[in-house]
Amino acid sequence: MRLEILPVQGIGDVTEGDDLAALIAGAAPWLRDGDVLVVTSKIVSKAEGRLVDVPADGPERLDARDRILADETARVVATRGTTRIVQTHHGFVMASAGIDASNVDKTRLVLLPVDPDASARELRAALRDRYGLDVAVIVSDTMGRPWRNGLTDVALGVAGMPAIRDHRGEVDPYGNELFVTQMAVVDELAGAGELIKGKCDQVPVAVVRGYLGTPRDDDEGARALVRDASMDLFSLGTAEARVAGLREAATLPDRTGPDPADPAAVRRAITAVADVVAPGTVFTHVTDDEVRAGLAAGVPGWPASATGLLLGAAPTPLDPADLVRFGADVQRLRAALAAEGIGSVLLPPPGGSAASAALAI
Amino acid sequence: MRLEILPVQGIGDVTEGDDLAALIAGAAPWLRDGDVLVVTSKIVSKAEGRLVDVPADGPERLDARDRILADETARVVATRGTTRIVQTHHGFVMASAGIDASNVDKTRLVLLPVDPDASARELRAALRDRYGLDVAVIVSDTMGRPWRNGLTDVALGVAGMPAIRDHRGEVDPYGNELFVTQMAVVDELAGAGELIKGKCDQVPVAVVRGYLGTPRDDDEGARALVRDASMDLFSLGTAEARVAGLREAATLPDRTGPDPADPAAVRRAITAVADVVAPGTVFTHVTDDEVRAGLAAGVPGWPASATGLLLGAAPTPLDPADLVRFGADVQRLRAALAAEGIGSVLLPPPGGSAASAALAI
Numbered sequence: 001m002r003l004e005i006l007p008v009q010g011i012g013d014v015t016e017g018d019d020l021a022a023l024i025a026g027a028a029p030w031l032r033d034g035d036v037l038v039v040t041s042k043i044v045s046k047a048e049g050r051l052v053d054v055p056a057d058g059p060e061r062l063d064a065r066d067r068i069l070a071d072e073t074a075r076v077v078a079t080r081g082t083t084r085i086v087q088t089h090h091g092f093v094m095a096s097a098g099i100d101a102s103n104v105d106k107t108r109l110v111l112l113p114v115d116p117d118a119s120a121r122e123l124r125a126a127l128r129d130r131y132g133l134d135v136a137v138i139v140s141d142t143m144g145r146p147w148r149n150g151l152t153d154v155a156l157g158v159a160g161m162p163a164i165r166d167h168r169g170e171v172d173p174y175g176n177e178l179f180v181t182q183m184a185v186v187d188e189l190a191g192a193g194e195l196i197k198g199k200c201d202q203v204p205v206a207v208v209r210g211y212l213g214t215p216r217d218d219d220e221g222a223r224a225l226v227r228d229a230s231m232d233l234f235s236l237g238t239a240e241a242r243v244a245g246l247r248e249a250a251t252l253p254d255r256t257g258p259d260p261a262d263p264a265a266v267r268r269a270i271t272a273v274a275d276v277v278a279p280g281t282v283f284t285h286v287t288d289d290e291v292r293a294g295l296a297a298g299v300p301g302w303p304a305s306a307t308g309l310l311l312g313a314a315p316t317p318l319d320p321a322d323l324v325r326f327g328a329d330v331q332r333l334r335a336a337l338a339a340e341g342i343g344s345v346l347l348p349p350p351g352g353s354a355a356s357a358a359l360a361i
Numbered sequence: 362m363r364l365e366i367l368p369v370q371g372i373g374d375v376t377e378g379d380d381l382a383a384l385i386a387g388a389a390p391w392l393r394d395g396d397v398l399v400v401t402s403k404i405v406s407k408a409e410g411r412l413v414d415v416p417a418d419g420p421e422r423l424d425a426r427d428r429i430l431a432d433e434t435a436r437v438v439a440t441r442g443t444t445r446i447v448q449t450h451h452g453f454v455m456a457s458a459g460i461d462a463s464n465v466d467k468t469r470l471v472l473l474p475v476d477p478d479a480s481a482r483e484l485r486a487a488l489r490d491r492y493g494l495d496v497a498v499i500v501s502d503t504m505g506r507p508w509r510n511g512l513t514d515v516a517l518g519v520a521g522m523p524a525i526r527d528h529r530g531e532v533d534p535y536g537n538e539l540f541v542t543q544m545a546v547v548d549e550l551a552g553a554g555e556l557i558k559g560k561c562d563q564v565p566v567a568v569v570r571g572y573l574g575t576p577r578d579d580d581e582g583a584r585a586l587v588r589d590a591s592m593d594l595f596s597l598g599t600a601e602a603r604v605a606g607l608r609e610a611a612t613l614p615d616r617t618g619p620d621p622a623d624p625a626a627v628r629r630a631i632t633a634v635a636d637v638v639a640p641g642t643v644f645t646h647v648t649d650d651e652v653r654a655g656l657a658a659g660v661p662g663w664p665a666s667a668t669g670l671l672l673g674a675a676p677t678p679l680d681p682a683d684l685v686r687f688g689a690d691v692q693r694l695r696a697a698l699a700a701e702g703i704g705s706v707l708l709p710p711p712g713g714s715a716a717s718a719a720l721a722i
Contacts, residue, residue, distance in 0.1 A: 003557055005364040078594040085594060093508040102542075103533045142542070146507050146595035147454040148586045150525045150545025152552075154509070164511045165559060172464045181463075181503070184511025188556050191513075191549035195572055196364055198526060198544055211556055225509045233439040233446060234507035237594045238602040243700045245606020250630075250697035251637050269611075276612050320684055321709040324718050327688020328707055334689070335696065336611035339604045346689055348682040357685050 001210070006030075007196045008037075008205035016049040021126035024205055025133070033134040034212045037123070038193025040204040041141040041156050042103060042110055044119045050111040051104065065099070065109065072097035072111060075229070078237025085237065088112065091226035092156065094143050113139065116157025117221030124159040124215070136160030136215045139222075140190035146234060153194035155186035155222050160215035163224040184225060249335040255343030256360050257305035262340075263287060266310070266361070269336035277329035278322070280315025298350040299358050306360035310337075310344070314355045330357050337361065362571070367391075368557045369398075369566035377410040382487035385566055386494070394495040395573045398484070399554025401565040402502040402517050403464060403471055405480045411472040412465065426460070426470065433458035433472060436590070439598025446598065449473065452587035453517065455504050474500065477518025478582030485520040485576070497521030497576045500583075501551035507595060514555035516547035516583050521576035524585040545586060610696040616704030617721050618666035623701075624648060627671070627722070630697035638690035639683070641676025659711040660719050667721035671698075671705070675716045691718050698722065 008028045014020070020043065025031065045051070054064040073086040077093055088097045090112070098112040113119045120137040127133040139157035144150075155163065167181035193206035229235040236244065266285045273283075286292050286309040295309055296302040310333070314326035334344045342361050349356040369389040375381070381404065386392065406412070415425040434447040438454055449458045451473070459473040474480045481498040488494040500518035505511075516524065528542035554567035590596040597605065627646045634644075647653050647670040656670055657663040671694070675687035695705045703722055710717040 001368060001557070001561065003366040003553075005366070005553070007362060080594055083594075102537050103535060104537075105535055106537065142544075146593060147448075147588055148515070148545060148548070149588050150543050150548065150586060152545050152548050167559075174464060174466055176463050176465075176467065182511050183503075183555065183559055184509060184513050185556065185559070187509070187511065187513050188552035192364075192366070192553035192556060194544065195546065195549050195553060195569075196362070198528075198546070199572070200362065208556075211560070225511060227508055227510050232507060233441055233444075233598045233600070234595045236599045236602070238597045238599075239594070241597070241599040241602030242606040242609065245603040245608075246610050246696050246700035247606075247633060248603065249607050249610030250634050250693045250700060252693070253637075272608060273611050276614075318681075320679075320714075320716075321718075323681055323684035324688035324691060324710075325707065327685035327690075328692035328695070329688075330685060331689035331692035332611045332613070335607050339607035339611060346686065349685075355681075357682075 003208060003210040005192055005196045006207040006209060007200050007203040008207060009200065009203055011043070011204055014043040014046045014204070016046065016051065018047045020044065020047050020123055021130060025127060025131045028205070028207065031127075031133050031135060031207065032209065034209075034214060036136045036138060036161070036189055036208040036211055038138045038140050038190055038206045038208065039120075039123065040197065041098070041112060041116060041139050042100060043204045044113045044116070044139050045110045046104075048113055048119065050113060051108045052111065053107055054109050056106045068109060068111070069097055069099060072099060077235070078240055080237075080239070087229065090116065090156070091223070094141075098141055112141065112156065117159065117223060118157070120157040120159035120221065134215050136212055138186050138190055138193070140193060142194070153190040155190045155225065157222045158186045158218070159221065160217065161186070161212055162218040163220065163222050186222065187225070245339075249338065252334055252338055253343075254303075254345040256303050256345055257307045257343075260287065260307040261337075261342045261361050265340040265342060266308070266337070269333060269340050269342065272336040272339070273329065273332045277332060278315060278325050281326065281329055282313045283333055284311045284313075285309075286311060295350055295358075299347050299360075301347055303345055303360050306345070308361045310359040310361055311350075312357040312359070314357075316355050318355055326357065330359065334359065364553075364569060364571040366553055366557045367568045367570060368561050368564040369568060370561065370564055372404070372565055375404040375407045375565070377407065377412065379408045381405065381408050381484055382491060386488060386492045389566070389568065392488075392494050392496060392568065393570065395570075395575060397497045397499060397522070397550055397569040397572055399499045399501050399551055399567045399569065400481075400484065401558065402459070402473060402477060402500050403461060404565040405474045405477070405500050406471045407465075409474055409480065411474060412469045413472065414468055415470050417467045429470060429472070430458055430460060433460060438596070439601055441598075441600070448590065451477065451517070452584070455502075459502055473502065473517065478520065478584060479518070481518040481520035481582065495576050497573055499547050499551055499554070501554060503555070514551040516551045516586065518583045519547045519579070520582065521578065522547070522573055523579040524581065524583050547583065548586070606700075610699065613695055613699055614704075615664075615706040617664050617706055618668045618704075621648065621668040622698075622703045622722050626701040626703060627669070627698070630694060630701050630703065633697040633700070634690065634693045638693060639676060639686050642687065642690055643674045644694055645672045645674075646670075647672060656711055656719070660708050662708055664706055664721050667706070669722045671720040671722055672711075673718040673720070675718075677716050679716055687718065691720065695720065
């Protein structure tokens, strides 16, 4: 058994309206059933007319590019300097929504295909219907990734095979069940295609031979590769998520319970602010039910959902500025509690004491 | 031109102390100069004795695993449930530090090689010195990644070729210079190797033939692929970075200037808290130099670095609890300013007014 990776040479420049199936079949009369075609998304975009006119240079070019990027963006994921990592309308997370200025006139930008899975299906169907070839098609593009330098080619669209090869449920020779081994084989195939494309000039299509038996249609396509942001541990850039945390601190809602806060977590929150609050300020966590019930009885507006009480005592003597500072320190503690996942509500102090405050948690 | 990907079959089970060069050369007498060997890290680990004994099941197994993971971890990047994404001592960011329980007895765990680049160099040197073979060696492992479902194989170590192929400075046929095209070809080679390894049972080594001309030693190895956390837009998980923002809000340092704050950003911060502060609270941004100078003269402790002033006016009448609430609201505004990148210092109010506060920004 072996795989071969072959370049399709001689396709030449692709322009709007070109018939990719004819170009590829003409350049590679040696194609066989079961081959996997790895097609650079750029020629798909060009054939489909996914080009926009832009000024060749100057601020007008940058403005036009920004407008186009906004159109191609479903959600901004991270920004640093002029780099913008976005989620496209397809769901792919990539720099500049995959908009590309290379291998095109200086007055045009190339956008990603509108529906790369559909592009792959159409090309597969055209090769089958008009040339009698039963092949799988991958539409590929070059992407960066977190944590690792260098780019790799991955799949934007696929037809004729599933995007993922699922080993779950298989058992290794030692009897261990394989739990998480879903391999993104179309990404590996796209990368394998890049190896030969990158070695040659102007080779937008590679063929992987020997991988597939008989192609089969798979409705899900490369959408199977898109992880929903809600499931992703890295749905936002670090800086953006940090800012989200600061904004959350600015707008902390009143929230308590329903589960009693872990006393160790409350201690961590109190410790976190110990060095920044006014000297002499003391925060005390009251967890004992009876004490808390007694205190709660003295606190107007005590929320029924509260499962604990944090008492703050300001240093005395107090003037109005000290009380403002004390309030700021209580809010610091609320942010520290929120960092531990503990909601809180600022209440008037028990017994109306000027030098104290109460947080229901 | 074409590439071939060939499986090395018949290597069998690898155990501590095994001579990988002998096993591979014996199983693949057809190896040639210029071949790229993609070697699954697990057999490298096993040969190098990177195995640890653990209980076969129960809480003791989990405890042991946690201890081992802590040892293999340089930095925790993200956690959700039992999933822990960490940066290893090599710098790789991966789930569970690459610790693996598959393809090994139930009472052992396999750790990553201590230095996969060194492992690759040693294997390359052994094949050259003892078998006269001039090949490149990639030590590969399977990893997940943000944003995309499915795993791919990538390189942990490499010898005999650079990890990255640099197209920067090249010019495309349209005259556009290629700026950012550094391809992580060893990751694509590792993925290509996985395609054949995943199709066969128990094939821990694949050979990519036709990619390299003559191997050459490269000192940097796969370390070239490790992006420093300080350069990474995704150095922390979204949840972890959000918590970091909350912690930052809890401990906001006194900081002002040196550049005047963008008035639009200050307005955004004031707007962000408008709905959550006590009704009637008013925040005003004072930017005019003379007004500011006059106000600053009335504010004790006004920092020389301050380039603006935010005045807060609490609703009147005030009792002590209202002042505490007002202080909490001022701290909310400080967090909102920090989210805009604007530092601030809480000062006593100008003229000692009980119902006001001043923030130097």
